[in-house]
Amino acid sequence: MLQQTTVQTILPRYQEWLKAFPDVRTLARAPLQKVLKAWQGLGYYERARNMRLAAQMICERFDGSLPDRYKDLIGLPGFGPYTTAAVLSIAFGQAYPVLDANVRRVVMRLAGTTGKANQRHDKFLLSFLSKFFPDEKAGEFNQAMMELGALVCKPRNPFCLRCPAQNFCLAFKSGEQELIRAPRARRSERIETVVAIIKEDGKYLIQRRPAKGLLAGLWEFPGGKRKPGETHEEALRREIREELGSEIKIGKLLLKVNHAYTRFQVTLHAYECRLKNRPQAGKKPFRWVSLRSLRSHPFPSGNAKIINYLEERALIMHETKRKNSLSLDWRGSGRG
Ligand code: SF4
Numbered sequence: 001m002l003q004q005t006t007v008q009t010i011l012p013r014y015q016e017w018l019k020a021f022p023d024v025r026t027l028a029r030a031p032l033q034k035v036l037k038a039w040q041g042l043g044y045y046e047r048a049r050n051m052r053l054a055a056q057m058i059c060e061r062f063d064g065s066l067p068d069r070y071k072d073l074i075g076l077p078g079f080g081p082y083t084t085a086a087v088l089s090i091a092f093g094q095a096y097p098v099l100d101a102n103v104r105r106v107v108m109r110l111a112g113t114t115g116k117a118n119q120r121h122d123k124f125l126l127s128f129l130s131k132f133f134p135d136e137k138a139g140e141f142n143q144a145m146m147e148l149g150a151l152v153c154k155p156r157n158p159f160c161l162r163c164p165a166q167n168f169c170l171a172f173k174s175g176e177q178e179l180i181r182a183p184r185a186r187r188s189e190r191i192e193t194v195v196a197i198i199k200e201d202g203k204y205l206i207q208r209r210p211a212k213g214l215l216a217g218l219w220e221f222p223g224g225k226r227k228p229g230e231t232h233e234e235a236l237r238r239e240i241r242e243e244l245g246s247e248i249k250i251g252k253l254l255l256k257v258n259h260a261y262t263r264f265q266v267t268l269h270a271y272e273c274r275l276k277n278r279p280q281a282g283k284k285p286f287r288w289v290s291l292r293s294l295r296s297h298p299f300p301s302g303n304a305k306i307i308n309y310l311e312e313r314a315l316i317m318h319e320t321k322r323k324n325s326l327s328l329d330w331r332g333s334g335r336g
Contacts, residue, residue, distance in 0.1 A: 001014060004043045005042075013042065017038055020038050021035075035051075035052045036218060041301050054076040054079065066091065090139035093136070095138045103145045104118075105117045108121060108171075109158070148165065156178070160172045188260070190264065192266075194232045195268060195306070196271060198222070203288035207220060210283060224242075244279035244282065246275045246279045247275075251271060252272055253270070255270050257305045261300075270306050291310060
């Protein structure tokens with residue numbers, strides 16, 4: 001959960017998650033859509049999916065108890081060397097060192113290794129770390145290293161003069177602490193998408209994304225990426241023809257949403273549309289749902305912003321209608 005945001009923001013979400021899935025068996029039995037819904041907005045949906053799969057394997061193979069052996073844990077979905085070492089050290093007190101981006105930078109500086117702080121150095125860093133890694137309290141040690149990296153030994157301007165590791169830090173001794181660089185952040189791709197907000201008999205048409213790939217299993221309004229050279233209208237007509245086999249009449253632009261995902265940034269243009277002929281289920285199954293039940297489906301964050309807009313618009317329309325009818329009543333009674 002903490003991959004994309006701060007502890008403060010995540011705490012209420014974490015509590016909600018624990019309430020919905022208080023133990024491994026509940027998570028293992030939960031429908032995937034419920035798990036994705038509880039994860040909505042946190043990004044990296046693969047993690048939620050893997051946690052559910054891991055819970056199922058833990059129930060089937062380990063009678064519902066988290067295994068405490070490296071070879072068992074590393075075989076669970078979503079468990080790489082980092083997560084496995086973190087769980088074994090923090091939950092079971094076993095002497096496994098953890099190397100995340102923060103710890104990697106700290107250990108590189110302690111060892112006096114310069115260059116980009118990336119995984120190429122891990123083998124050497126783990127062997128360096130093993131020289132002073134404690135047999136006991138491994139979890140506390142790992143967490144202390146993570147905190148040291150996050151709060152003191154920062155990527156730029158580390159607080160060396162306040163650092164408890166100052167006396168045995170080779171980078172500090174040689175004044176080279178700034179020569180350890182973070183790997184260059186990948187530039188995120190910009191994508192423009194168009195979506196159709198189609199409403200009939202009070203219900204909206206939504207589709208489910210395929211079970212594999214990006215944002216797998218989430219629901220969305222129909223539409224897709226604009227190809228180079230296409231206008232929004234052309235892209236929308238092509239997407240709806242490809243996905244639903246329907247022709248559409250395009251109405252006004254309802255709203256434009258900017259949303260940043262982990263690896264790309266999306267500008268989403270939502271148009272009010274009408275179908276000219278009945279839709280057919282293609283690769284993505286579709287369903288018609290009321291405004292209220294849109295909320296019970298898991299959506300990617302960009303689409304969730306459209307739902308907020310639709311709800312707000314419905315509320316304003318309802319209020320306006322109520323005020324108009326009150327004023328008509330008042331005029332009516334005045335005449336009488
Ligand atoms: Fe990092 Fe400076 Fe501490 Fe070395 S002395 S570990 S460079 S904060």
